[in-house]
Amino acid sequence: MLRSRLLADIRNDLPALHWHDAELGQAHIRLVVASLAILYIIVLYYCGGLDRSSLERILVCYIGVMFAAIWLWRHVKRHPGIRHWRRLLAMSFDYGALTYSMFLAGEQLLALHGVILWITVGNGLRFGRGYLLLATTLALGSLALVVPFTPFLLRHPAVPLALLITTVIVPGYIYYLLEQLQRALRETEAAQRAKARFLAQASHDLRQPIHALGLFTTCLRNANLGAAERQLVDNVDRSLESLEGLFRSLLDIYTLDQEQMRPQVRPLDLDALLADVVQQNAATASRAGVEIRLRPSHLQVNSDPALLTTVVQNLLSNAFKYAAGKPVLLGVRRVGALRSLVLYDQGRGIAPEHLPHLGEEFYRVREDRDRDIEGVGLGLNIVQRIATLLGLRLVIRSRRGRGTLVALEGLVPVAGELPSRQAPSPPASAQPLSGLRILLIEDEASVLLATATLLRHWGCEVQTASGIPEGFTPCDLVITDFDLDRTASGADCLAYLRDLQGQHVPAIVISGHDVAQVQRAIDDPQVPILSKPVRPHELRALLRSFKLESTTPAAPV
Known part of the structure; x- marks a missing residue:
């Protein structure tokens, strides 16, 4: 039972520790402790606490430990990561050397029991509860080997009893604290996962109405409105822009906190x-x-x-x-x-x-009698x-x-010539979108209506669908949402249309999810991904580029 619990605890070491740093730190401490132990033994000899024979045997032992500590340090540097055999070997060196020196020197080196206790707790804090149990067992074994051969301890039974109680109680309390810490870590991780799921879903659900509102206000702006009505639309647009900026900032902060941004x-x-x-x-x-x-x-x-x-x-x-x-x-x-x-x-x-x-x-810069600034x-x-x-x-x-x-x-x-840049786009009047046939696929009714209305106002011929179309639909371009319903995605839709037409289908994907995640799912560098809420001028500029590509005559062979 104890063996199975020990193995389970070793497998479930504290996930918060950085293993390479923990093992390397232990290797550094081993070198320092071995050096101090050698110094302590030499001082003890010159103070008359050790005979020459014991000194020589203990020094040989600790010089061997020093070489082993250097080898372990080099091995951790060259081969980082979790190596259970390496940890067990290091613990064997630690407890073996301390036990041997205490066995030879008797009560003169009982002070090393404090080092044993320190090593026991250190293994637990660095490597987890399983190693704490194993280290405590080795510490008790060391005590059991030393006490029967130390006359001072046999004459004063209260001293070994105090050592025994200390060896059990201190690691036992550390074990309890580690168990509480691990439970708190599990609860924190579960809360973080729940928060991540909530924010991901809330992000998608909030993007939809903001996206639709932006499209609707653009449609209103292009309508024949009076001065007062146009001013109202400007106010709505300005408020929506502030909301969109705040929304993007909160999402950026969340993404940075989750360390999901990879340059x-x-x-x-x-x-x-x-x-x-x-x-x-x-x-x-x-x-x-x-x-x-x-x-x-x-x-x-x-x-x-x-x-x-x-x-x-x-x-x-x-x-x-x-x-x-x-x-x-x-x-x-x-x-x-x-x-x-x-x-x-x-x-x-x-x-x-x-x-x-x-x-x-x-943090916001505020001054006395300062006006309220958004953000x-x-x-x-x-x-x-x-x-x-x-x-x-x-x-x-x-x-x-x-x-x-x-x-x-x-x-x-970057050295070298710049890539050739396209000539600036002509004004909208000289580059109309009229005649551009678009298949618009969106399962959210309000977004579908807003997008279709705006596209038709720009002169596009729009056919709509709330999911994967059942048959062939002639079009120049497909605009699809990535999340259509529970049974399909924008990637499935594009794959279906390409199989149906037997050729590459020009497309734009709009999504409320992480762009990198959508790009991996689409797996087509020719398909641009627009993140909701989409700004109408971004969509229009992209449509113009598609229109230009479709009308540019092929170069003669």
Whole structure:
């Protein structure tokens, strides 16, 4: 029974420990303890506590232990991970050496029992309850071997009794605490999984109405409204934009807390990325009275385009709030061999006492008689954490009444020519979407209605379906939600249409889930993924690119 419990506890070691660090730490301590033990024995000899014969035998033992400790340390460095045989071998060296030296020196080395107790507790705290039970058993065995051959202990039975009680009670209490800690860890992990499931579902369910509202307000904006009605639509659109920004910030913070963001670093055209972000924020900048001045860098850098876009988006959002009515400069500086992405505004500036706290969660710069500014203080915290992920350094400098400079230092330039960039898109009037046949697949009725209405307003010919269509539907492009119902997904829908038509089907997938997860499920780099809530201008720009590709004549062979 005890053996099965011991093995079960060893298999269920504390998951919170970093095994390589724990075993390496134990190897470091073993080297230190062995060195101190040798020093203690030599001092004891010169103080008359040991004879020369005992000294020589104990020194030989501990020199052997020192070589074994060095070998174990090197083995842990070269072969990290859990090696049960290695731990058992190390424990055998530890208890064997201590027992042998106490056996030879008697009561003169009883102080080493404290080291035995320390090693026992250390094995339990580093490797879990199973190893604590095993170490306690070895400590009791050591005591059982030493007591019968130590006259001092036989003459004073209270001393071995105290040693026995200490050897049992201290590890026993540690075992109880570890059991409580492991139970708390299991409960915490279960709560984290439940929270993750709730947030994932809530994220998807909240994205749907925000997505539909954005599409409906765009439809209203394009209708023949009077000045008062158009002002109402502008107010709704502005409130929706604030809600969308807050929603994205909360999702970014949650994703960062769960350590789900993994940078996908690749060479990217920095000018193209910044131009896209500026275009996406043109309407918001206009409402805030901010002119975004983009200085071209003609530079490629190694970075993650999605994460870098999120950073610039958050920096611009802060500039719109705190530097409304002033121009914003966005550009790149040379810092040695590296580059620094810089945003400079001419707002009111930030007082020096606020600067050290700007990267903290929910920290907002508030002044006396300050107007209420939208947001909860997550933007710069997100920027700081993403910068750390990308290996960049966030620098903020500000002067009251002069403005604020925010820089991301450490961008690595890529040598070589930039890829050829497409010519700028012609205005909407010169590039209509009329005649573009779209098959729209969406199981949410309100989203289906809003999307179809907007697409028809843009001149597209739209056929709708709430699931996988039953037969062949002629179209130029498929727009499908990823989550259709419990029986199918957007990936299943595209696979079915491709099998039905016997060729690749141009498509756009819209999803409320993690984009990387959807990309793995679709497994087609030619299919763009749009994350809900989708901004109408993003969808329209993507549709224009499909329209251009479908109408561009093939090059002569």
